[in-house]
Amino acid sequence: MWETLIQNDKELFLFLNQMGSETFDDFWMFITHKFSAIPLYLALLFLSYKKFGLKATLVLVLTVALMITVTNGLADLFKHGIQRLRPCFDPEISDAVRLVKEYCGGKFSYFSAHASNTTAVAIFFGLLLKSKSRYIGIFLIVWAVLVAYSRIYIGVHFPLDVLSGSAIGVFFGWLFAKLYIFALHRLPV
Numbered sequence: 001m002w003e004t005l006i007q008n009d010k011e012l013f014l015f016l017n018q019m020g021s022e023t024f025d026d027f028w029m030f031i032t033h034k035f036s037a038i039p040l041y042l043a044l045l046f047l048s049y050k051k052f053g054l055k056a057t058l059v060l061v062l063t064v065a066l067m068i069t070v071t072n073g074l075a076d077l078f079k080h081g082i083q084r085l086r087p088c089f090d091p092e093i094s095d096a097v098r099l100v101k102e103y104c105g106g107k108f109s110y111f112s113a114h115a116s117n118t119t120a121v122a123i124f125f126g127l128l129l130k131s132k133s134r135y136i137g138i139f140l141i142v143w144a145v146l147v148a149y150s151r152i153y154i155g156v157h158f159p160l161d162v163l164s165g166s167a168i169g170v171f172f173g174w175l176f177a178k179l180y181i182f183a184l185h186r187l188p189v
Contacts, residue, residue, distance in 0.1 A: 009160045010093055016152050016159065017087070017098050024153075025100050032114065032150035040143065044125050047136070051129065056184055063183070064124065067176040071120050071169060075113035084110035086156055100154040112157045115148040115165030116172070123173025128180065144169070 020028070030036050049057045087097045088104035122144035126137030148166050151157035157165075 005160075009158045010087075010090070013087055013152060013158045014093060014096055016149075017155050018096070020098055020100065020153050028150045028153045029100060031146050032154055034114075037118075037143075037147075041121075044121075044129070047129055048125075051131075052184070056187060059183060059187065060128075060180060063176055063180045064121065067120055067124060067172055068117050070176075071116040071172050072113050074168065075111055075116055075165065078111050079106065079108040082110045083108050084158075084161075087158060088155055097155045099156075101156065105156050109157050109161045110164065111168065112148065112151050112161045112165035114151050115144075115157070115162040116169040118147040119144040119166045119169025120173040120176070121169075123170050124177045124180075127174065127177040 045057065045061070048060050052060065085107065086104055086109040088094055088099050089107055090097075122137075122140035126140045129136045144166065148162040151162050152159060
């Protein structure tokens with residue numbers, strides 16, 4: 001059963017990855033680049049400041065930093081523990097991978113830290129800012145899905161890598177939002 005799942009994952013990866021074209025490569029490279037989201041992060045910081053004030057926003061920044069540290073660290077732990085090769089290093093399919101980046105990245109791929117971090121941020125802020133507008137949460141989820149898909153498009157992660165990473169991001173985004181709300185009620189005014 002496990003072998004069938006892995007084989008189907010490889011086939012789905014090749015199908016999705018090979019659908020790409022040079023016309024869209026720059027767009028997906030922009031989406032996947034970690035610094036492309038800086039304007040979004042600044043907007044979320046501003047909205048948080050408007051909603052919660054300075055002291056609570058500083059706690060929020062620390063909470064997000066801790067959340068990213070946890071999801072990123074967990075991704076590294078899984079990558080080195082499971083040791084699933086990235087598509088570009090997998091000898092079974094590496095010749096068929098459409099690698100858009102100049103380099104493949106680390107040797108192992110399970111699970112995607114990009115997908116877990118982005119999804120965690122989307123869920124965290126989506127929950128905290130939902131009273132401002134429900135569209136913020138929808139926008140953030142669409143952004144997280146685009147970032148997750150970009151990892152398949154550029155050739156560095158299998159679909160299960162990004163799905164697992166996204167699921168872990170949902171959990172930690174929800175958990176840290178709850179922890180932040182708990183801490184927020186205990187902050188001295």
